[in-house]
Amino acid sequence: MTVLESRSEVRVRYAETDAMGVAHHANYPVWFEVGRTDLMRQLGLPYTEVEARGYYLMLSGLSVEYRRAARYDDHLMLTTRVGQVRSRTLTFTYELRRGDELVATGETRHIATDKNYRPARLPGDVMEALTGGADG
Template sequence: MKIATTHVQVRYAETDQMGVVHHSQYLIWCEIGRSDLIELLGFSYAKLEESGVLAPVIDVSLSYKRSVRYGETVRIDTWIDDYNGLRAVYGYEIYNEDNRLCVSGTTTHVIVDSQSFRPRSMKKQLPEWHEVYEREKKQNEERG
């Protein structure tokens, strides 16, 4: 199972008045990690969109365990958590500089036609992606 590891330095604009990262920023960091994972798997979000396909988020679940503050650098680990041919679930863990888990969660995505926004089967529309996502799902299940 491939895990993309991404490092992000916390910027002042991402924090509240107390210097703590605002909860909304973690979704942006998940997007960064997801894009890095897709590239690690050999694909590109930009090329996906150029082909007339979008991958909107249909569900988000994040669990906040400890605060991250301005000036820290976080590590975002991202992987394929689940996949069924229609929906892809990405898993995330965000760690602080002390390697302590700060946020964990998932986002669920479907692919849609960029003009009609009608859902499409990844298996049929993107067979190369489907093959890789199936492999990653299987490896994740074996991991445990």
């Protein structure tokens, strides 16, 4: 199976830090969303298009492992990968680094729903894009 990934640059902004200049833990899921959005766009599946076709990729789970503190004005690189893809669910994994130093890892789990929030099967072309053409 092809590894599908994207890289997104993150610069820690002052507003994202506490009084000690350390990035607040609540920012990491926001940064993960940046990576996920970039990856989806790279795959030719911008969220706007997926939603226009009548689907939501609702968040059903989130985990973050904090390894090192990110600080004000740090230049970070976020690698986002497509994890497991099923007909109605998918995962993304994240690795956030400052140079060679691992800052955090994480995972988000999503369920595909229709506009009425009922679980829905993803269309074949969406599944193909998310799996790199492999059987999902």
